[in-house]
Amino acid sequence: MRNPVVRVVAIIAVLVAILLFYFFLLGQRGIALIGQGGVVPVGLGIGVLILPIIGLWIVATTLRAGFAHQHLAERARDEGLELGVEGMPRMPSGRIDRDAADAMFAEVKAEWEADPDNWRNSYRLARAYDYAGDRSRARETMRRAVALERHERRA
Known part of the structure; x- marks a missing residue:
């Protein structure tokens, strides 16, 4: 993959797919615990079911923010408003001085x-x-x- 944008999008897609699979497995474990009955397994099952819900919310929020930031970056670039940092002095780490x-x-x-x-x-x-x-x-x-x-x- 030569295009760095395509590479980043592919990496994000793979990571999201892995997270979704992990959330699916957590959901299965939570349902299995609830199915055992009893106070402790049901309590643990509910707790385990909450984790994928929180995880999905975090993933969705992060992706939505990333898409919004990318939209602004494209508009700023199209309008010639990006900050010109190409010629600025840099530290050995690559960060701007x-x-x-x-x-x-x-x-x-x-x-x-x-x-x-x-x-x-x-x-x-x-x-x-x-x-x-x-x-x-x-x-x-x-x-x-x-x-x-x-x-x-x-x-």
């Missing part, structure tokens, strides 16, 4: 402060947070960008 990432972050944050209700600025800020190493703020800001873009499409 911290000082360079912080300088880029300051610039992008100023853009966002000028128009915080624009999904494009929130998307760029989320990417800048990610490059600067602040993953929790990157996720939070990306959720905001997704919501703003969804609102824009519906308006």
Whole structure:
């Protein structure tokens, strides 16, 4: 597979298939425990049945967020709004140099402060947070960008 996108999608599909099979096996075990009767086996069976439900919710939520983020990335790329990080200095690990990432972050944050209700600025800020190493703020800001873009499409 030469196309890296196809490779990533194939890996995700395989992992989801493995998880679904695992959830199926857990469900079978839970039903078998409940079928034994008795307080302890039924309690354990219910607990085991809850695990695949939680797992399915996590997988669905993660995939939905990934598709939404990919949609924003494609729109930003099409509009020429992706952050240009190709020529930035990098550490031996491949990550962008911290000082360079912080300088880029300051610039992008100023853009966002000028128009915080624009999904494009929130998307760029989320990417800048990610490059600067602040993953929790990157996720939070990306959720905001997704919501703003969804609102824009519906308006």
